[in-house]
Amino acid sequence: MNLLPARRCLALLALAAPLFLLSSAAAFAVNALILLAAALDAARVPRARLRVARTFPRQLPLDGEADVTLVFESSAPGPVRLRATDDLPPTLTRLGEPDIEVLLPPRGRATRTYRVRAAERGTATAGDIHLRALGPLGLVWRQWREPCPQTVQIQPGLQDVRRHRLLAQRHRLRDAGLRAVRERGEGTAFESMRDYIPGDDPRRIDWKATARRATTTVRQFEAERSQNVLLAIDAGRLMTERIGGRERLDYALSAALLMADVASLQGDRVGAFVFADRIQQFIPPTRAPLTRLADAFARVEGRLAEPDYPGAFAYLAKALRRRSLLVLFTDVIDARASAALLSHLNAAKRRHLPLVVTLRNTALEDTAELPAATEADVFRRGAAEELLQARAHALAAMQRAGVLVADARPRDAIPAVVNRYLEVKRRGLL
Known part of the structure; x- marks a missing residue:
């Protein structure tokens, strides 16, 4: 488990810093309270109640683009702010911002979509989804990774x-x-008969059909x-x-x-x-x-x-x-x-x-x-x-x-x- 201080926590620590000029004991006490609140905030991050899933195309044309969808779900009773970063292989280029931020409502879900471009031919494997959840007090980010291995085949042509x-x-x-x-009239396989048109090859005139139909008839061929x-x-x-x-x-x-x-x-x-x-x-x-x-x-x-x-x-x-x-x-x-x-x-x-x-x-x-x-x-x-x-x-x-x-x-x-x-x-x- 990794913890990162949020801006609010850093701001409170900065505000408490001048107390060292007045009383070191008071300063240590205030800082200890801030850190204790941060620890409690981290403990209240509902990691077990958060889920994320990725929808990925199975095939992608070389140099083509496709949508990747992340679906976030929360069963927590309160709102949760999340940041997500997808672990992509070098053969897939992400278009747009690398991080996704979402505010999940209580017991709700949210969907976010981004685009990728296929840069190299072959089989690409997308790895884990890196998540950060902000504690209810807004003091600490708790980060972890959700295993989500998926492969996409990048096909040329x-x-x-x-x-x-x-x-x-x-x-x-x-x-x-x-x-x-396909162009009619060309090739070597007989396809049909039709009336003669000026400019047709005389060698393709069918004289028997011409006599039978009483009009000049040519053989039409195809490949x-x-x-x-x-x-x-x-x-x-x-x-x-x-x-x-x-x-x-x-x-x-x-x-x-x-x-x-x-x-x-x-x-x-x-x-x-x-x-x-x-x-x-x-x-x-x-x-x-x-x-x-x-x-x-x-x-x-x-x-x-x-x-x-x-x-x-x-x-x-x-x-x-x-x-x-x-x-x-x-x-x-x-x-x-x-x-x-x-x-x-x-x-x-x-x-x-x-x-x-x-x-x-x-x-x-x-x-x-x-x-x-x-x-x-x-x-x-x-x-x-x-x-x-x-x-x-x-x-x-x-x-x-x-x-x-x-x-x-x-x-x-x-x-x-x-x-x-x-x-x-x-x-x-x-």
């Missing part, structure tokens, strides 16, 4: 999925740089459904680099989750594969996998190790038998590593359609454009240009080998990946 769905409902996908999810999409995510060293306050891996996971949602809407089966120097997770392609993927992505562990491409592709060769769109989120900067990756992609092309998604390092690009004012600037700029050139050569080699590539700035990753996927569907490449 959920906010982007919700925004995409809202834009789709409002027919405003192009505002976010995204194409419509194939029930195809496999596997989101392979490199969680190795290069993906842990921070760009714009977030790991490159976070951008990749967000783009992957939104692509999974779009692919599910297209009727495709979606799975995920996460690896670094070892295999972390494999989720076989299934329908409507969003909840499972969001949960899995929250538990992804970025590792300061080089990705084991041979082990990863060997695992996929056994686990992924059906032809799939293999979307690999990674980065290339080392010539030897990119050459090894290309050899494995070429082998995977025999069964699958690989699409490599890379995220640019905007800080490195800015460094390469620095004015060379000093000798140090010249070296920094030269090193950045060399790294960017090696990266460009690696991506060009993949494209020459027939590998699809989507290279984008981190904040543009979502439209780049989704639009490339829709292009694959529209052209019937899979």
